[in-house]
Amino acid sequence: MGFFGTQFQVDKKVGVISGASQGLGLALAKQLFAKGASLIIISRSETKLKNAKKQILSCTKVHEDQFVEYLAADLIDYQAASKIIPLLDRLGVDKPDFLFCCAGAAHPQYFLNMTNKDLDFGMDTNYKTCVNLVELLAKRMIDTTPPEDGGILSDLKITAGIGNNRPIRHIALFSSEVAFYNFLGYAEYGPAKAAIKAFGDSIRHELKPYCVKVHVVFPGNFESEGYEVENRLKPAACKDIEGSSKPISVDRCAELVIKGIDHGELYIHTDLIGWVLNSFSLGFNPRNWGLFQVIVALVGAIVGGLIDFFHQVLIQGYFRKEGGFIRNNNIKQDENKSD
Numbered sequence: 419m420g421f422f423g424t425q426f427q428v429d430k431k432v433g434v435i436s437g438a439s440q441g442l443g444l445a446l447a448k449q450l451f452a453k454g455a456s457l458i459i460i461s462r463s464e465t466k467l468k469n470a471k472k473q474i475l476s477c478t479k480v481h482e483d484q485f486v487e488y489l490a491a492d493l494i495d496y497q498a499a500s501k502i503i504p505l506l507d508r509l510g511v512d513k514p515d516f517l518f519c520c521a522g523a524a525h526p527q528y529f530l531n532m533t534n535k536d537l538d539f540g541m542d543t544n545y546k547t548c549v550n551l552v553e554l555l556a557k558r559m560i561d562t563t564p565p566e567d568g569g570i571l572s573d574l575k576i577t578a579g580i581g582n583n584r585p586i587r588h589i590a591l592f593s594s595e596v597a598f599y600n601f602l603g604y605a606e607y608g609p610a611k612a613a614i615k616a617f618g619d620s621i622r623h624e625l626k627p628y629c630v631k632v633h634v635v636f637p638g639n640f641e642s643e644g645y646e647v648e649n650r651l652k653p654a655a656c657k658d659i660e661g662s663s664k665p666i667s668v669d670r671c672a673e674l675v676i677k678g679i680d681h682g683e684l685y686i687h688t689d690l691i692g693w694v695l696n697s698f699s700l701g702f703n704p705r706n707w708g709l710f711q712v713i714v715a716l717v718g719a720i721v722g723g724l725i726d727f728f729h730q731v732l733i734q735g736y737f738r739k740e741g742g743f744i745r746n747n748n749i750k751q752d753e754n755k756s757d
């Protein structure tokens with residue numbers, strides 16, 4: 419609960435969660451259902467969604483009329499994603515109370531071994547899945563009723579999670595700590611997660627007067643099916659830069675995300691390293707323990723270059739040890755190149 423009380427009312431609310439057939443999306447769905455929310459979950463695989471629905475419904479219901487519905491759609495495809503609109507109409511959901519864009523995946527490897535398809539995969543799976551869904555639902559979620567008291571007071575109240583005669587709705591976009599510091603191995607993933615941060619910053623400004631609060635989540639490592647795949651693919655040099663941080667459990671990660679929204683945080687971190695990396699690139703970012711962040715930002719300004727230099731030395735070591743980074747001695751050409 420935040421300074422102004424609970425800022426994320428879940429009981430009897432309806433939410434849409436993408437990427438909820440497994441991993442963090444599913445963990446969030448279970449916890450939100452157990453708090454009284456009805457849910458529409460989205461991913462590509464109907465088999466996984468059916469199984470996820472069963473798992474969510476096995477959590478104790480708070481109300482008899484709580485429901486879980488699913489939409490099997492590849493969210494990269496706008497037409498497929500648009501099917502969320504008739505589904506909401508059929509369910510009689512005028513305005514979803516929250517939207518969590520959790521679909522995403524990281525397939526790290528050396529850039530020189532990536533094809534244009536790998537690069538597209540990163541941007542499409544992480545950025546496009548998110549933007550398509552927000553474009554479809556944000557217009558439906560906004561509240562155009564004039565506030566009881568206009569002006570700066572109303573603005574401050576929305577910031578504090580109080581909408582007066584208007585309920586606050588929430589959009590949470592799932593980025594990553596690499597949005598603050600990207601490094602070798604994440605050329606297909608990091609740019610998409612940085613784009614999500616930038617997208618969130620822009621729509622946060624625009625949607626707030628309409629009582630829609632936009633949060634961007636920057637999770638650190640957590641255990642999930644996706645994390646397992648990512649770790650299997652990760653080059654050794656990439657693992658080394660990342661360090662030996664132990665992933666937290668997916669349930670703990672979901673708890674921290676919900677707590678962050680409840681506290682009114684606009685940038686949500688799930689471990690200390692994420693908060694430190696955010697502080698190192700503080701700039702115009704929304705603050706979270708702002709005074710401490712300014713101090714850490716000063717430290718970052720001094721040691722950031724040194725850390726990057728150290729990583730460069732480490733990468734040189736791998737370059738020598740592995741005899742270069744190209745795996746197939748044949749750099750694949752960008753298939754879309756026009757000349």
Ligand SMILES: NC(=O)c1ccc[n+]([C@@H]2O[C@H](COP(=O)([O-])OP(=O)(O)OC[C@H]3O[C@@H](n4cnc5c(N)ncnc54)[C@H](OP(=O)(O)O)[C@@H]3O)[C@@H](O)[C@H]2O)c1
Binds near residue numbers: 464466519594636639
């Ligand atoms: N795990 C970590 O350590 C970590 C760290 C930082 C950030 N993150 C981010 O946190 C989010 C959740 O991660 P996770 O580890 O829980 O992922 P995950 O286990 O791989 O789950 C990803 C979910 O996204 C769905 N999905 C993938 N592509 C899709 C598409 N084109 N259209 C619709 N749904 C799609 C998948 O279901 P289908 O296969 O059925 O489509 C699945 O439900 C991701 O955005 C990830 O990038 C993860």
